[in-house]
Amino acid sequence: MKFNTREELLEYTKNIKGKTFKEIDSQHLLDKSKSNKNKGVLGQIVESGFYKYPLNNVSEADFEDLGIELKVSGYIKNKDGSLRAKERVKLSKIDYNNIVNETYESSHLLGKCKEMLIIWYHYIPKTDYGDFKITDFQIYDMSQDEDVFKHDFELIKEKVINGKAHELSEGDTSYLGACTSGATSADRTTQPFSDIAPKPRAYSLKNAYMTGILRELKEKTPDIITFNSTEENKKLIKKVKDEKIEEKIENIITFESTEENKRLSEKTVIDYVNNKLKPYFGKTQLEILEEITGKTYKEKIPKNINKMISDKLIGKDNELYEKDELFRKTSFIIKNIPIRNNKAIERMAFKTLQLSDFEEDWEDSYWKNYFEETALIVICYEAENSKVKNGYRKLKYVKQMSFTDEDLESFEKTYNMIKIAIEKRDINLLPTPNSFENQLLEIAPKGIKGDDAYNNFFKKDKTKVSFMISKTLLNEKLNDKDE
DNA sequence: CTCTGATCATGT
DNA sequence: ACATGATCAGAG
Helix, strand or coil: CCCCCHHHHHHHHHHHCCCEHHHHCCCCHHHHCCCCCCCHHHHHHHHHHHCCCCHHHHHHCCEHHHCEEEEEEEEEECCCCCEEECCCEEEEECCHHHHCCCCCCCCCCCCCCCEEEEEEEECCCCCCHHHCEEEEEEEEEHHHHHHHHHHHHHHHHHHHHCCCHHHCCHHHCCCEEEEECCCCCCCCCCECCECCCCCCEEEEECHHHHHHHHHHHHHHCHHHCCCCCCHHHHHHHHHHHHHCCHHHHHHHHHHHHHHHCCCCCCCCHHHHHHHHHHHHCCCEHHHHHHHHHCCCCCCCCCCCHHHHHHHHHCCCHHHHHHHCHHHHCCCEEEEEEEEECCEECCCEEEEEEEHHHHCCCHHHCHHHHHHHHCEEEEEEEECCCCCCCCCCCEEEEEEEECCCHHHHHHHHHHHHHHHHHHHHCCHHHCCCCCCCCCCCEEEEECCCCCCCCCCCCCCCCEEEEEEEECHHHHHHHHCCCCC
16 A cells, blocks of 8 residues: 555554554464564554555555654553553664664654654553554654654764773663663673673663653544643643643643753763752752752751752752653663762662562563663762761762663572562562562662561561662662763 | 661652 | 651660
């Protein structure tokens, strides 16, 4: 089938809504692929079964003359009703030996296809792929994000030039990731400026980027909205629903986004954070807090004083969300830690664990995606010696951290120990500190007085326990010089 | 000192 | 009333 215009293509595509893959699989690819776990087959089914491209031509079957590339992508409904992309979208493979001679423009990374036609299906765990239902589609123009893509590309290139292809991680970049792409985790290839054999990797549109795009779409089609968006959006959507003025919503949203669409001059979250903190480097926590809020403390320094500062100076999560697309399409988390002699004084804690976090296998889990993709923006406060307590530490620097495959392999062990402990209902199997060799991720109690975190571990879905990453790993990241 | 389970002030 | 983002504080 051939489409002469964008409109023709979109008109035709409307018919895919509501269909399952089984229903459009006219070439019976699902049967042929034997395993119902072959992800690539879903894209092929849409191309051959729905758009009627000949199978042998499948790899070039996108709508190239329209400048549109087809992506078939799954999403998951979170427990709280919000939506997220199931996976990153893989692009072409990274050629380490060539990238050093390339520029973003010459790489043809996004090629002529600046627009994506994304076909969204609802992924449900433990379900045959044929039964997944296609619920939405959209055109997304990626040229609006080109400056960020370019920046990400340069970052990847620089790591290869520095002979650090083996240290690439998805958390390094904002939208464009470098995800592993070997057939097995043992696959290795070569890089030009180091003898260390790196894992093969491909460019990808990161999960958070796809999630951002999906949520944007859902905000514009509130009939299907079920997720937690910002308070303001909820009100807007409620209003639209109540008054049945749906045709107006496009205008309202377009207006709002153009108003806010003055793009930041910073292209990464860490640049943004550094700029906001600039006037305060070298000052103590109490000095900064007084300067920005007028509040003074003599005793009982709040344990969350750093958070009070970063909320005020950088913004709370939902304020950032409103501020710029960058914050909607990247996954990052702002953390504060005390350091002494460039070493972490404490472990780093994450949010409270829920038993239901561990229902899925590691590969499909929330936590794997989290650690793989999230950039930790770590604001470091220095204590000259152990007598310098909370409140009197000085703002020193900001460091971005992300996790390597090696880290993730160790995290997987921790994850699986919890999974097994839950299955066997045995708290002795939990990954408390030093429960195996070279442990990088551990659990620790996190609650209020009287909580008996471990003994009550199975009582409720919400536990009183959280992940913590070890000081060893933190120190390694802190001293990792790549800036 | 370091380690690890316990606890706190704040925000929603 | 509870989760969050951390630090505290006793034990070793």
